[in-house]
Amino acid sequence: MTQPAYQHVICDPDLCTGCRLCEYVCSANKHGVFDPNLARIRVVRIEPVTMTAISCRMCADAPCVIACPRDALSRAPETGVILVDDTKCDGCGWCVEACDFGAIVLNPASKTAEICDLCADQEDGPQCVIYCPKEALSLSTPEVLRQKARRDVVKRLFEELLTP
Amino acid sequence: MKLKVEFLGLARELAGDAEAVVTVDDRATWHDLISALADAYPSFVGPIVLPDRSNLTAAYMLNVGGRAIVRDLDVPVQPGQRLLLMFAEAGG
Amino acid sequence: MYAYTGKILHVDLTNQTTRVQELEPEFLKRYLGGVGLATRLLYDNTPAGCDPLGPDNALCFACSSFAGTTIPVGTKHGVASKSPLTGFVGDSLSGSHFSEMLRRAGWDGMVLKGQAPRWLYLVIDDDLVRFVDAQPYMGKGAVEVQSILREELGDDNYRVSAIGPAGEHLVRFASIDNDGRQVGRTGNGAVMGSKRLKAIAIRGSRPVTVADPKGLMAASLKLIKTSQGPGTVKYRTLGTPSNVLNMNAIGVLPTRNFSETTFEHAETISGEYLRDHYRVKSVSCSSCSIACEQWGVVRDGKYKGAKIGLDYEPLFALGSNCGIGTLPPIIKLVEMSDELGMDAMSAGVVISWAMECYERGLLTQEDCDGLELAFGNEDAAIEVLRKIAYREGIGDLLAEGTMRASERLAKGSEHFAMHVKGLEMPGYDVRSLKTFAAGLAVGTRGACHNRSLAYELDIKGVFDRFTADDGRGKAMVDNENFACILDCLVLCKFLRNCFDDFGPDVAAIYTMTTGIFLTADELMAVGERVCNLKKAFNIREGWTRADDTLPPRVLEDPIPTGPSKGSYVTREELDLLIANYYQARGWTADGLIPREKLVELGLEDIADEVGVDTVPAGQAI
Incomplete structure (x- = not known):
């Protein structure tokens, strides 16, 4: 395998109820305050029942890393998380624009970019996953997601065949 | 004796049916009925019946005739009554 | 002081001025927030005997103590004013994100008084308050106007509380909507309408800081997990609509204006039936780990496209109590109530009262603008609900609420006017x-x-x-x-x-x-x-x-x-x-x-x- 399969936080939109606890948890964990503007995971709710949570997807050839004019962003090879070098980052926001998922936070106080690091500082991993009441959030890789999708579609196919 | 129990809410979903006929000993108590229900519907154990089968969970109650709630489980069940397994919570 | 800001925003809509009231911790501790704080603000800011729909009535908002934190279902707000239905205290609650934004904008609460010379909406950006012309938004639905304003203001972070046509027309049981949840009961939407205030859009930039973040996080996690257990199983599985069959089984389901207590069509309007045929998913208020709100969608037929988060109270009021025995028209009626901006409970009960009057010949078809307002006539119910919001024809009488409507009609209709002090009865035949x-x-x-x-x-x-x-x-x-x-x-x-x-x-x-x-x-x-x-x-x-x-x-x-x-x-x-x-x-x-x-x-x-x-x-x- 040339490209390691990095895990990222995924949200099952069928399970997400739009409570936004993940946003509060993220900001509290990272900054000790409750502030969704500082959360590296955000819930998008297209009223009233369409909703999901979005955080860094650990893209291959991450556009944010490529876009950064100061080489402040790099990928941690083992985990795939995007590291921000605070000494280089000047908060220009190119990475924010480059991200297709709106997953990068520009901290208004420190003027640096902040990206989901899977709670590298926590022994039990991403806190949003632990706090999510509906287990809508989980850690997964694109390959695992593909497998799940294939299983689901076959299950549905057989359900239809077996239902009179 | 055979007792018909109507299921409401989660009980109906777990049982896959709106009612069931449960056979119990003629001298059966409410406690025996709860055990019989748990035997017939193992999925009730946990959300509706306590794991040790000693009682219903706080979320559920047995109602008799739409009028009385079963409180003393050691009392024998009388045949011919309408029995309802329903949520105890009534908040709207 | 943590979490609390110690500040109340006072808004005078007549003169379009604001002032700040500072609160001491000792005071906050006595009322906490929500209904307690809102009621205290009401007591202190409303002169005795004032007209509920006049400028002196204070419309008071207050955050919850836990707004914007991880405490599950702790992000709600209370609203209080003198109720135009009862003439007494009109305290009401709503869930969702408005409370978080009020807190993050720097306020523990708001007191709105006066009457604007023309229709306005408020934009609150932290401590900056703007009074903006609301004319372009008049007549817009209480829910739809929230998205429209967010779009206009160019930021999804705005949370909006708004009234619909019912609030604009001073329907006495009008509601205030935020995020599809309502400050529903006692007519606070009419009070907001009397002030010519269409909406309040709030955006806060402050983080919520708490005294012990680690302790609070641990306590939150425990509650989040406990709230997936037996204590909430009813709310998580079928939500409050599970009450329909429960109440029917024990003979307390209000049916045909509280005349009967069992409904022959209870099964087809039940939470169980909703789940099997119309439910798409359950959704949460802000910070809620339970997610009781059961969203149902009508996929075909006459009411195709109608969708709503259905709760027991609107369901009984506009369902069994109006003799309506299928879910699609009920989903339509509740959706309309929310968008028109009125309390679906009071609306259902005043309509059921009118239906009984019609069946007893106390209201004629002519009185009802040609509608056959009989129990179970869903088309008539839908039309009369719309008429109430705009105070058209018979709707003008019903917009006054059951107590006033029955006093005006008299003819013995007071006997079955189902209210206490003017507020319509909830879904339990007592x-x-x-x-x-x-x-x-x-x-x-x-x-x-x-x-x-x-x-x-x-x-x-x-x-x-x-x-x-x-x-x-x-x-x-x-x-x-x-x-x-x-x-x-x-x-x-x-x-x-x-x-x-x-x-x-x-x-x-x-x-x-x-x-x-x-x-x-x-x-x-x-x-x-x-x-x-x-x-x-x-x-x-x-x-x-x-x-x-x-x-x-x-x-x-x-x-x-x-x-x-x-x-x-x-x-x-x-x-x-x-x-x-x-x-x-x-x-x-x-x-x-x-x-x-x-x-x-x-x-x-x-x-x-x-x-x-x-x-x-x-x-x-």
Whole structure:
């Protein structure tokens, strides 16, 4: 395998109820305050029942890393998380624009970019996953997601065949 | 004796049916009925019946005739009554 | 001070000016937030005897203590004004993100007074308040206008509270909508409309800081996990619509304007049926780990595309109570109520009253603008609901609420006008729930199940629901005080079974959040204090013992069929229960508050105004 399969936080939109606890948890964990503007995971709710949570997807050839004019962003090879070098980052926001998922936070106080690091500082991993009441959030890789999708579609196919 | 129990809410979903006929000993108590229900519907154990089968969970109650709630489980069940397994919570 | 900002925003809509009121921690601790703080702001800012729809009525908002934190279902807000339905305290609650934004904009609450010369909406950006012309948005739905304003203002972070056409036309039971949740009961939307205020858009940039973030996070996680257990199973599986079959089974489901208590079509309007045929998913209010709201969508037929988060109360009111026995028209009616911006409960009950009038010939087809307003006629119900919002034809009468409409029509229709103090009854026929019947009668905001909680005493069998005795007052008071504490904190009532030891657990959470030391006893005292404050407001507005009563139907007509057949509440039973309740409250036999009681509760500043110098009921002279 040339490209390691990095895990990222995924949200099952069928399970997400739009409570936004993940946003509060993220900001509290990272900054000790409750502030969704500082959360590296955000819930998008297209009223009233369409909703999901979005955080860094650990893209291959991450556009944010490529876009950064100061080489402040790099990928941690083992985990795939995007590291921000605070000494280089000047908060220009190119990475924010480059991200297709709106997953990068520009901290208004420190003027640096902040990206989901899977709670590298926590022994039990991403806190949003632990706090999510509906287990809508989980850690997964694109390959695992593909497998799940294939299983689901076959299950549905057989359900239809077996239902009179 | 055979007792018909109507299921409401989660009980109906777990049982896959709106009612069931449960056979119990003629001298059966409410406690025996709860055990019989748990035997017939193992999925009730946990959300509706306590794991040790000693009682219903706080979320559920047995109602008799739409009028009385079963409180003393050691009392024998009388045949011919309408029995309802329903949520105890009534908040709207 | 943590979490709290210690600041109340006062807005004068007449002159379009603002001022800031500072609050001390000691004051906040006495009222907590939500309904408690909103009621205190109302008491202090509304002159006695004012017109509820006039400029002097203060429309007061207050955040929950836990707004914007991880405490599950702790992000709600309370609203209070003098109710245009009851003329008494009109306190109401809503879930969702508005409370978080109010807090993050730097406010513990808002007091809105006056009347704008033309229609406006408010834009609050932290401490910057703008008054903006609302003319382009007039007539827009209470829900749709929120997205429109977010779009106009160019930021998804704005949270909006808005009124719909019903609020604009001063329908007395108009609601205020935020994020599809409503400050529903008692007509706060009409008060907002009387101020010519279409909407309030808030954006806050401040983080919420708490005294003990780690402790609060741990407590939150515990509650989040507990709230996936048996204490909330009903709310998580079918939500409140599961009540339909429960209430039908025990013979308390209001049917055809509370004339019957079982409904032949209960199955097809049940939570179970909703889940199997229309439900798409359950959704949450802000920070809620339970997610009780069951969204149903109609996929085909005449009501194709109608969708709503359906709860039991709107479902009973516009369903069984109007004799409507299928879900699609009910989903349509509740969706319309929300978008038109009115309380679906009051709307359903006033329509069912009109339907009974029609069937009895007290309202003719001509009176009803040509509509055949018979029970079960869903087309007529839909049309009359729309007419209410715009006060067209028969809608103008019904927009006044059941009490006023029945007084105006008279002809004996008062007998089956199902309200207490002007607020329409909730979805429990109380003729066989006698403790709860008294609980509704003494309710300070009128017939409200959420303020009383006494239905639990009857339905769970704590008391025999078919009889009355003088041993129930204390339990009624305890339930009412407990409900009030939740309304002040604010914590959603659906979380009420998730604590090991409510008083100490919640007092600790409050202290971790605010940094204000609160004991369990002090917490529990808030419930009694605020219940008395609401009563004090009513006394100041001229409340008398005669206001604590029930509709004649409850007191005279035995239930005709079903498991509760034959039951009704006699006047003697009601008087007994009420006397017992007053006694347990430490009030006089006339239901007034002794001055010493107010002093004891820390309400000495209002003791002169409303307290009486007398011996409490039950104490020998």
